[in-house]
Amino acid sequence: xxxxxxxxxxxxxxxxxxxxxxxxxxxxxxxxxxxxxxxxxxxxxxxxxxxxxxxxxxxxxxxxxxxxxxxxxxxxxxxxxxxxxxxxxxxxxxxxxxxxxxxxxxxxxxxxxxxxxxxxxxxxxxxxxxxxxxxxxxxxxxxxxxxxxxxxxxxxxxxxxxxxxxxxxxxxxxxxxxxxxxxxxxxxxxxxxxxxxxxxxxxxxxxxxxxxxxxxxxxxxxxxxxxxxxxxxxxxxxxxxxxxxxxxxxxxxxxxxxxxxxxxxxxxxxxxxxxxxxxxxxxxxxxxxxxxxxxxxxxxxxxxxxxxxxxxxxxxxxxxxxxxxxxxxxxxxxxxxxxxxxxxxxxxxxxxxxxxxxxxxxxxxxxxxxxxxxxxxxxxxxxxxxxxxxxxxxxxxxxxxxxxxxxxxxxxxxxxxxxxxxxxxxxxxxxxxxxxxxxxxxxxxxxxxxxxxxxxxxxxxxxxx
Amino acid sequence: xxxxxxxxxxxxxxxxxxxxxxxxxxxxxxxxxxxxxxxxxxxxxxxxxxxxxxxxxxxxxxxxxxxxxxxxxxxxxxxxxxxxxxxxxxxxxxxxxxxxxxxxxxxxxxxxxxxxxxxxxxxxxxxxxxxxxxxxxxxxxxxxxxxxxxxxxxxxxxxxxxxxxxxxxxxxxxxxxxxxxxxxxxxxxxxxxxxxxxxxxxxxxxxxxxxxxxxxxxxxxxxxxxxxxxxxxxxxxxxxxxxxxxxxxxxxxxxxx
Numbered sequence: 001x002x003x004x005x006x007x008x009x010x011x012x013x014x015x016x017x018x019x020x021x022x023x024x025x026x027x028x029x030x031x032x033x034x035x036x037x038x039x040x041x042x043x044x045x046x047x048x049x050x051x052x053x054x055x056x057x058x059x060x061x062x063x064x065x066x067x068x069x070x071x072x073x074x075x076x077x078x079x080x081x082x083x084x085x086x087x088x089x090x091x092x093x094x095x096x097x098x099x100x101x102x103x104x105x106x107x108x109x110x111x112x113x114x115x116x117x118x119x120x121x122x123x124x125x126x127x128x129x130x131x132x133x134x135x136x137x138x139x140x141x142x143x144x145x146x147x148x149x150x151x152x153x154x155x156x157x158x159x160x161x162x163x164x165x166x167x168x169x170x171x172x173x174x175x176x177x178x179x180x181x182x183x184x185x186x187x188x189x190x191x192x193x194x195x196x197x198x199x200x201x202x203x204x205x206x207x208x209x210x211x212x213x214x215x216x217x218x219x220x221x222x223x224x225x226x227x228x229x230x231x232x233x234x235x236x237x238x239x240x241x242x243x244x245x246x247x248x249x250x251x252x253x254x255x256x257x258x259x260x261x262x263x264x265x266x267x268x269x270x271x272x273x274x275x276x277x278x279x280x281x282x283x284x285x286x287x288x289x290x291x292x293x294x295x296x297x298x299x300x301x302x303x304x305x306x307x308x309x310x311x312x313x314x315x316x317x318x319x320x321x322x323x324x325x326x327x328x329x330x331x332x333x334x335x336x337x338x339x340x341x342x343x344x345x346x347x348x349x350x351x352x353x354x355x356x357x358x359x360x361x362x363x364x365x366x367x368x369x370x371x372x373x374x375x376x377x378x379x380x381x382x383x384x385x386x387x388x389x390x391x392x393x394x395x396x397x398x399x400x401x402x403x404x405x406x407x408x409x410x411x412x413x414x415x416x417x418x419x420x421x422x423x424x425x426x427x428x429x430x431x432x433x434x435x436x437x438x439x440x441x442x443x444x445x446x447x448x449x450x451x452x453x454x455x456x457x458x459x460x461x462x463x464x465x
Numbered sequence: 466x467x468x469x470x471x472x473x474x475x476x477x478x479x480x481x482x483x484x485x486x487x488x489x490x491x492x493x494x495x496x497x498x499x500x501x502x503x504x505x506x507x508x509x510x511x512x513x514x515x516x517x518x519x520x521x522x523x524x525x526x527x528x529x530x531x532x533x534x535x536x537x538x539x540x541x542x543x544x545x546x547x548x549x550x551x552x553x554x555x556x557x558x559x560x561x562x563x564x565x566x567x568x569x570x571x572x573x574x575x576x577x578x579x580x581x582x583x584x585x586x587x588x589x590x591x592x593x594x595x596x597x598x599x600x601x602x603x604x605x606x607x608x609x610x611x612x613x614x615x616x617x618x619x620x621x622x623x624x625x626x627x628x629x630x631x632x633x634x635x636x637x638x639x640x641x642x643x644x645x646x647x648x649x650x651x652x653x654x655x656x657x658x659x660x661x662x663x664x665x666x667x668x669x670x671x672x673x674x675x676x677x678x679x680x681x682x683x684x685x686x687x688x689x690x691x692x693x694x695x696x697x698x699x700x701x702x703x704x705x706x707x708x709x710x711x712x713x714x715x716x717x718x719x720x721x722x
Contacts, residue, residue, distance in 0.1 A: 030548045166483055173483035180476075180487040334547045369511035369641045370547055370582055375504070398486025398496070398504065405642030407508070410486075415494035447491055448475055455475050461482065 006051035013047040019065045023305035024048035025128040027345050031293045031306045031336035053095030053129055060121040066302045071253045072263055077119050077315045086117030098129045101138045108143045115358030120311035123353040135352040136388040142355035146323045147282025148222045150188055150428035152391055153360050158423035159392035160414050162187035165403035169196045171209045175461040177397050178213060182457060184411035185445050188429035189324050189392035190244060190287060192224040196403055203227045204240045211241040213460055220428040224287055229261055229269045236272045244287040244323060245273045251312030254300030270320045284323035291328040292346050293336030306336060311353040318359055324392060325359045330367035331406055340377030343367060347381050351390055362392035366408040382409055386417045415445060484644060511641035514585035516543055521612045524578060527592040532609035534567055536560035540615040553617035564627040572608035574691065575630035579616035583638030586647040591636055594649060594672060597684035618652045625657025632694055633657035648673040653690055655700040665701035
């Protein structure tokens with residue numbers, strides 16, 4: 001295995017292997033410091049970037065950061081690499097790739113054709129050489145569409161996940177939060193509940209209520225209960241209305257084992273969900289969540305920095321042509337992303353790497369109460385991600401998730417983004433809002449009044465048992 | 466829009482169905498200012514709980530006549546504590562020496578009261594909870610009461626091992642949410658020693674006066690769990706699987722503390 005030296009002036013910096021070089025080149029973050037792999041100084045960090053800039057992209061195909069023999073994610077990355085798609089950039093260094101991504105040559109069709117040729121390590125490496133504005137500008141050029149009962153990812157569109165969680169999974173409570181979100185035009189990416197209890201009968205009860213709501217009002221969207229993939233398999237066996245199969249995924253085999261999954265069980269669930277043929281417009285049936293730090297928290301990081309491992313999780317996700325993928329960027333806590341600055345940087349990196357690899361990438365713009373962050377930081381990140389063309393964002397009533405005890409975006413935030421940037425919901429969902437008379441002639445969401453059309457929806461919550 | 470002053474709130478009958486912040490209304494696209502300030506106040510309470518220093522003397526004074534040991538983790542301050550969970554799980558050298566010097570005869574149960582992520586929860590609820598436990602734990606030898614600062618759940622493993630305890634109860638402030646900033650948790654570990662996994666603990670969470678468990682309820686549950694653990698020489702997943710009722714620690718919970 002090669003080691004790397006960077007000489008600047010009379011200073012020399014030594015990096016024992018590729019993983020160490022990538023870690024040292026990463027912007028400062030608490031998770032890499034906790035793992036003991038971060039750069040020891042700001043000078044060393046930039047020296048690592050000089051060194052990384054001169055590294056040929058081909059290196060990442062010759063040298064694995066996690067061993068091929070012992071890790072099925074590495075095998076997936078190497079075995080599924082598309083060398084034809086890679087050809088246009090095969091001669092480039094990581095630094096040359098950065099310049100190419102920002103060039104006019106790299107337009108939407110070129111980037112779409114390139115995606116299967118980009119490995120996670122290439123995406124992560126180039127992101128470390130990009131400033132925030134580079135991450136925004138390059139991601140914005142990537143167009144990734146996916147479809148189930150509506151179409152996500154079209155230019156000028158921003159979808160949203162409605163997250164109506166309840167601390168005891170009370171069906172009426174969940175229904176009320178659903179309706180609150182629908183009044184704001186939220187929920188085209190998915191109406192998705194994190195259950196408080198993972199028992200299969202409980203998850204099925206939530207799923208049946210969500211499906212009834214969707215069918216009663218003929219809402220062109222998809223629903224999901226975010227439970228373990230093995231539970232989804234059981235629910236499908238029992239005939240539950242599973243639109244999307246959800247799973248948290250990570251970037252190493254050992255970290256995925258910590259989640260209780262491997263590629264075989266994902267393959268099985270993917271086949272089962274496709275077999276249900278519930279999508280009307282498309283057959284993207286998977287929903288994945290990721291987040292930097294997942295592998296370290298499972299003691300399964302192999303000395304690789306958390307952002308590179310995050311990109312490797314996207315290799316797992318893209319095997320299954322998902323409808324949506326989101327990074328739960330600030331959820332994991334300050335020992336991985338310390339403050340609003342680190343959370344914002346990670347959110348932009350994750351979105352860029354996901355899009356570059358061809359994923360319909362969204363984000364949960366969020367933080368916990370022991371992180372150095374607040375709603376102002378969320379305002380900044382959601383604004384930056386919308387500028388970057390993020391596929392969807394997650395929103396909860398009043399930005400306060402009362403089940404998971406953290407703060408995300410509020411339904412109001414989606415109105416702000418639509419007004420400020422002119423981004424619109426999925427076209428099928430937008431047409432539904434108009435049919436329901438929930439949109440005024442100017443295109444703005446109407447406010448709820450007792451006489452208004454939206455009030456009809458409220459009847460559903462009263463009828464829910 | 467004088468109508469809005471007199472029109473009934475369409476959400477009225479629905480609000481009691483969920484504690485979620487539904488039906489907030491709008492100022493243009495934004496939430497109305499009062500709801501913004503309500504949110505900021507709840508967040509401020511949560512942050513204050515995270516960053517407050519625990520008054521350990523006040524806790525000690527509530528247990529007159531009982532041997533008290535005050536210890537610190539290896540995390541020198543709150544900033545280090547938040548960034549380095551590993552330091553919060555280790556004793557600092559002086560505290561280790563104190564415990565080694567204090568180790569007398571073996572005991573059955575040691576209580577470790579730790580600030581965790583909410584010193585507010587510990588200040589307000591740890592004393593009545595531990596008192597309720599001591600009233601009930603009459604059939605066991607109870608070790609010195611340990612009060613720990615900048616401490617994570619697993620710090621109690623080393624404490625329990627040094628004091629020769631058969632079982633250790635780590636009473637700790639839980640990560641504050643917006644609705645509850647003062648929730649106490651207790652993590653029970655049989656055979657405490659450094660390196661115990663989270664799956665080897667049982668947890669009672671949500672001890673607080675806002676719709677959570679009362680001190681008496683939580684103490685009753687801990688009494689039952691401790692009895693089963695000492696009878697069967699185990700805590701964690703195994704205790705849950707056979708015992709049925711015992712809550713098993715979700716690893717994600719302890720990651721937060």
